[in-house]
Amino acid sequence: MIDFTTEYYPDVSEISDEALATAREAVVAYLSPEFDDIDLSPGTPTGDLVVSPLAAYRAAGTVGMNRLLSDLDLANVADGLIYSCDFVKAYLGNFGVYDVENFSSTGVARLVFQEPTATTLSKAIRFNFGTDDEFYPKMASQASNVTILAAGASYDGSPDTYVLSQTSTSTWAVDIPVEATMTAPVEAGATGTASLTVTDLVGVASAIDFMEGVGPTTLSGLAFMARKLASALTSGSRASMHAMAFQNWPELSMVSAIVTGDSEMQRMPASTAIALQPPSVDLYVRSKQDMTLIQQTIRMDYMPDPEGSGDYVFRAAAGLLHNPSLIDSVEWVSSTTESYVTSYTTYTQSASADIASNEHCGTRYENLFIEVVPVVDGGGSPLISLSEETVGMVTTQYAMFTVSYYCDPVLTTVANTIESPDYKPVGVSTLVKSGPLANIEVLEISFKKSRGYKTALTAARTNLVDYINNAGEPQPFRVTEIHDILKAAGADYVTDIYLNGSISPTAATKILDIAVVDNTELWLSNSHAVVPVSFDGVAEMHTSILAGPTDSWAATTRTLKYHIKPANINFIEV
Amino acid sequence: MRSVKLNFNGDSGIGIDWGSEVSGMQGLTQKVCVNVMTDDGSDQVLPERGNTAAKELLGHGSFDYTRIQHTLNFAALDAMRDIRIYQGDLLSSANSLKSVQLLLVDVTSGQATVAIEVANTAGESTQTVTKL
Numbered sequence: 197m198i199d200f201t202t203e204y205y206p207d208v209s210e211i212s213d214e215a216l217a218t219a220r221e222a223v224v225a226y227l228s229p230e231f232d233d234i235d236l237s238p239g240t241p242t243g244d245l246v247v248s249p250l251a252a253y254r255a256a257g258t259v260g261m262n263r264l265l266s267d268l269d270l271a272n273v274a275d276g277l278i279y280s281c282d283f284v285k286a287y288l289g290n291f292g293v294y295d296v297e298n299f300s301s302t303g304v305a306r307l308v309f310q311e312p313t314a315t316t317l318s319k320a321i322r323f324n325f326g327t328d329d330e331f332y333p334k335m336a337s338q339a340s341n342v343t344i345l346a347a348g349a350s351y352d353g354s355p356d357t358y359v360l361s362q363t364s365t366s367t368w369a370v371d372i373p374v375e376a377t378m379t380a381p382v383e384a385g386a387t388g389t390a391s392l393t394v395t396d397l398v399g400v401a402s403a404i405d406f407m408e409g410v411g412p413t414t415l416s417g418l419a420f421m422a423r424k425l426a427s428a429l430t431s432g433s434r435a436s437m438h439a440m441a442f443q444n445w446p447e448l449s450m451v452s453a454i455v456t457g458d459s460e461m462q463r464m465p466a467s468t469a470i471a472l473q474p475p476s477v478d479l480y481v482r483s484k485q486d487m488t489l490i491q492q493t494i495r496m497d498y499m500p501d502p503e504g505s506g507d508y509v510f511r512a513a514a515g516l517l518h519n520p521s522l523i524d525s526v527e528w529v530s531s532t533t534e535s536y537v538t539s540y541t542t543y544t545q546s547a548s549a550d551i552a553s554n555e556h557c558g559t560r561y562e563n564l565f566i567e568v569v570p571v572v573d574g575g576g577s578p579l580i581s582l583s584e585e586t587v588g589m590v591t592t593q594y595a596m597f598t599v600s601y602y603c604d605p606v607l608t609t610v611a612n613t614i615e616s617p618d619y620k621p622v623g624v625s626t627l628v629k630s631g632p633l634a635n636i637e638v639l640e641i642s643f644k645k646s647r648g649y650k651t652a653l654t655a656a657r658t659n660l661v662d663y664i665n666n667a668g669e670p671q672p673f674r675v676t677e678i679h680d681i682l683k684a685a686g687a688d689y690v691t692d693i694y695l696n697g698s699i700s701p702t703a704a705t706k707i708l709d710i711a712v713v714d715n716t717e718l719w720l721s722n723s724h725a726v727v728p729v730s731f732d733g734v735a736e737m738h739t740s741i742l743a744g745p746t747d748s749w750a751a752t753t754r755t756l757k758y759h760i761k762p763a764n765i766n767f768i769e770v
Numbered sequence: 771m772r773s774v775k776l777n778f779n780g781d782s783g784i785g786i787d788w789g790s791e792v793s794g795m796q797g798l799t800q801k802v803c804v805n806v807m808t809d810d811g812s813d814q815v816l817p818e819r820g821n822t823a824a825k826e827l828l829g830h831g832s833f834d835y836t837r838i839q840h841t842l843n844f845a846a847l848d849a850m851r852d853i854r855i856y857q858g859d860l861l862s863s864a865n866s867l868k869s870v871q872l873l874l875v876d877v878t879s880g881q882a883t884v885a886i887e888v889a890n891t892a893g894e895s896t897q898t899v900t901k902l
């Protein structure tokens with residue numbers, strides 16, 4: 197219980213003379229009609245010993261009430277003017293806004309199975325990762341189970357449903373979101389245990405560094421969030437989607453809702469001219485763990501090139517644990533320094549009819565296929581060792597490959613909640629995307645510095661990578677930030693910033709136009725290229741984005757996310 | 771106008787007689803006495819109240835009757851001001867304060883004996899002798 201007097205009343209010495217005099221007049225004015233024959237003026241025992249102390253108390257009460265009203269006005273609290281932290285904390289709780297102690301931590305548990313078959317997982321299961329905390333599945337629906345689909349299945353749009361992915365010759369894995377009140381950190385790779393026996397489950401580990409759930413750490417920050425929430429209590433508004441995402445995952449670095457009517461909304465057009473465009477929301481998010489590099493082992497079958505070239509190729513439905521934003525490499529699993537892959541081609545196909553031109557930007561509805569042309573010897577045989585599997589009368593040759601790709605491991609967690617019927621606005625088609633990726637191949641910064649001054653370019657490089665790889669609505673990429681980072685590193689000023697790279701809505705290079713049944717179809721003949729939007733030139737100070745035209749991959753300041761490797765940054769002292 | 775009675779007990783100070791009350795000219799005289807004896811700034815709620823007579827009288831090692839009387843004249847004016855400011859509509863009533871005069875009677879052992887003459891608008895007056 198908050199003691200109002202202790203929390204809000206000032207000391208008498210803090211009250212202004214004017215406020216005391218005014219309070220005394222008010223006390224006298226209040227008492228006089230009732231006690232008109234008692235002398236309340238100064239110099240009388242009643243006046244000095246009763247009225248004056250009463251006046252001080254009244255003045256303190258007036259100040260205290262004004263302070264309380266100020267604490268009730270979250271505009272003041274958001275500006276940092278707070279009189280009672282205890283009261284404001286409790287008050288903000290009425291809006292569902294709590295300080296850090298009350299947030300659940302979110303993580304991703306990787307469950308490894310020895311069979312690729314479908315299964316279910318009771319939501320009563322608890323996972324332990326070597327700490328005292330028990331994590332439970334973060335459910336987006338009222339279902340009693342988490343549904344795990346067999347490897348190779350397409351995501352069917354159901355909440356709390358995940359698809360198994362092959363991770364080695366004999367293991368398949370699925371990443372599911374978990375939550376708990378975390379008292380000790382859980383780092384990526386921590387071995388875990390499950391409280392219930394699950395058929396074929398052979399391993400549990402943390403897939404990411406678990407998020408602490410730390411949002412705003414100041415009351416003013418919480419008040420700011422509360423004001424946003426209060427203004428967002430309309431179903432399906434841009435603000436409500438922002439507020440919901442930030443409230444559930446306060447560590448998201450980008451949240452941008454694109455709604456019907458926005459130029460970036462890229463869904464299938466209405467089937468007839470008179471049909472109304474259905475209400476839709478595309479929520480672009482990126483977490484601080486975006487562009488995590490994951491290496492996953494997949495099996496690829498060896499077969500004659502279906503296109504009839506006479507060569508042999510490896511093919512597979514990628515079935516990656518997370519939808520990639522960028523594929524870094526595809527290599528035979530046993531290669532060390534020498535590459536055994538001549539080239540590889542990635543194909544994308546949509547499992548949803550509602551996504552225009554396969555602009556998936558990381559949605560769960562993207563199916564990826566990979567074709568590898570191996571390095572061969574003089575006789576045309578691959579240098580890659582082949583394994584064989586015989587099922588019935590059919591023998592298949594295959595090899596295991598490591599796919600290295602960049603992705604946001606938290607995206608599925610966000611999508612599972614936001615896209616679920618319990619959370620998305622009624623009647624509104626909702627998709628969670630990670631945004632078209634502006635991959636910066638070259639960032640060349642020319643700068644001047646004073647003679648004798650040292651520049652901390654290593655730190656500047658780290659800061660630039662950190663900034664660019666986290667930029668996104670509501671804090672989109674700004675060229676001016678590059679100037680600021682260089683100046684902070686000791687440069688006098690930046691003379692020139694040169695950038696080049698490209699923007700693509702998928703990690704694939706081609707879009708498949710046919711259905712895939714057994715990976716033996718004519719993929720190349722029945723596909724068309726994904727044409728990335730290139731950017732190449734000097735970034736002016738007023739340039740806020742690297743976006744292409746809005747009709748190219750929905751890439752604008754509201755949707756783009758950026759990526760750069762440290763090695764792609766060059767500094768030139770001029 | 772009623773007020774609780776104060777007993778001015780000379781060297782032993784002022785006592786409050788909660789069982790007795792004063793009114794009329796007696797009450798007005800009592801209030802003048804209190805205001806005359808109120809040091810400047812000693813009232814936390816109304817810091818502008820009071821006068822500097824006691825400080826000035828005690829702050830000098832030698833006695834100059836003219837200077838002391840001069841100080842008392844200002845103290846009388848301050849007391850009148852303080853009472854009138856907070857009397858409000860009493861200014862028009864019959865026993866409103868008309869004048870206050872402080873007359874130096876004697877100075878011994880660092881204390882001034884002062885006669886306080888109070889007159890009201892009804893023509894009544896009192897004289898009280900006290901030490902400052």
